Amino acid sequence: MDSRSDIREFLTTRRARLTPEQAGLPNFGGRRRVPGLRREEVALLAGMSVEYYVRLERGNATGVSESVLEGISRALQLDDAERTHLYDLVRSANEGARPRQQQRPARQQQVRPGVQQTIDAMTGVPVVVQNGRLDVVAANRLGFALFSEAYVQPQRPANLARFVFLDPRAQTFFRHWDDTAYQSVAVLRSEAGRAPYDRALSDLVGELSTRSDAFRSLWASHDVREHRTGTKSVHHPVVGDLDLSYEGMELSSERGLILLAYTAEPGSSSHDGLQLLANWAATTDAAASTSSPVPTEATDA
Template sequence: MDQRTELSEFLRSRRARLTPEDVGVLPHGGRRRVPGLRREELAQLAGVSVAYYTRLEQGRGQNVSASVLGAIADALRLTVPERAHLTDLAQPAGRARKAPGRPQHLRPAVQQLIDTMDNVPAYVLGQRMDIIGWNRMACALLGDFAAVPEAQRNMVWQIFLAPATRELYVEWERKAADLVACLRLAAGRHPDDPRLTALVGELSVKSEEFRTLWAAHDVRDKCFGIKELRHPLVGSLTLACESLVLPADAGQQLITYHAEPGSPSAESLRLLASWTLDTPAQTERPVRPGP
């Protein structure tokens, strides 16, 4: 992915979200032809020259200091993930270079850990949102990952291109937007990853909804939240989702779902666990040594 283009489009998209009234600056005169702050207004707010900011937004800035990026991030009111994304795009030389496109694998110890979670659906995502590990309950709740071709074993691919996964999430639009925002963040961190580029290309070709969300340039980290699911066997479920970073495994996150104790959803999970105890296909996983 071209970092200069990505930086230019990201800055323009964040500037378009704000108005002079939002940030307390006097609007420049004349008819406003585009939404949001003008470059002149943003430069004034960040304390840099208009020419300097224009070069940066056009992807022509070089050796941008952390203090200048911080001032621009403050002016644009960026969130913590957005600030990290801006740094990735504007200071690629400061990012550790890694072999592009290397497949990620799950450490056996992590697989053993999630296998002990008898009643908790758990799976692990890699840096491209690939599903690289899972337990029996994750398959019971979300579908048999082992039966999915490896090229499609990706959460973003599943949410946009697999009808069964799409039907599972009651608030599909929110789930889809969150995943695309996470993928955007990963793309800024790993611009030379051909697998990630290929994934974005395939989704862009096959899904207009993905193209629209991708063009918004929103970025977010996965964190936590409540998910409403529509399961074909046990019906409606209200589950809490947690996302835990695995510090020893770069770019990997452990995702878990759990129900409030004593709730109807907890009983539904218990039933689901009992019905799928002897499903061998859901226990066949490609576990390899870690990278």
């Protein structure tokens, strides 16, 4: 991935989405040749020369200070995820050559036994541990049961972005597939800013871009998102519709991994569905291991 090109595309797409009125600038009418703000308007709002901003938007991030990035973040009204992404892109562009450790093939991530024991003890809620590529690195029994459809695919570790875009089951499993697809790509785009030389991530993006028109279109939008909290509405093949909330927590002892715990409103049909799912998981032992396919009952139900 090319950090200089990503800076250019990211700033251009952020600039295009803002109108002068949204930015607090007067609109003198007339025909505008570009959607959204002009470069000189961004420079004015950020408190810098037009030449300097143009240089940065072209991907030349050499020597860019934090105050400059803060000014651009305010001018373009970036949210926290977008601001972090801009900083990541500039840092990567200034690193120059690929860090030696990132040139090697990525080894499969694992959690420490203590982390696995902890999530296994959380028997009442589905828990999965993901990396920035949306690989499912670990899960408890109920977490494996919840995402059993993703384990029909042969690749290990199971990857939720690959499931979303390349497996027809995902269109039924995720009841709001469009939202899930958008969020998945935005998370991957954020990870690309943090780790532009991650070979496994580059391979995944290349595979999805080649095989999915939907992914290719969403990737071009350069939208980013942090996987912190939200809702997930799924249709599970065993227990039916589930409306779940999730909270994401970074594992301080496992760099780059996030723990996601899913819950349902007490007394709701989704809460009852999770209890049924837990009973089903216990009888089928759906969480035998990350490398074993789920039992056939999960796919035939």
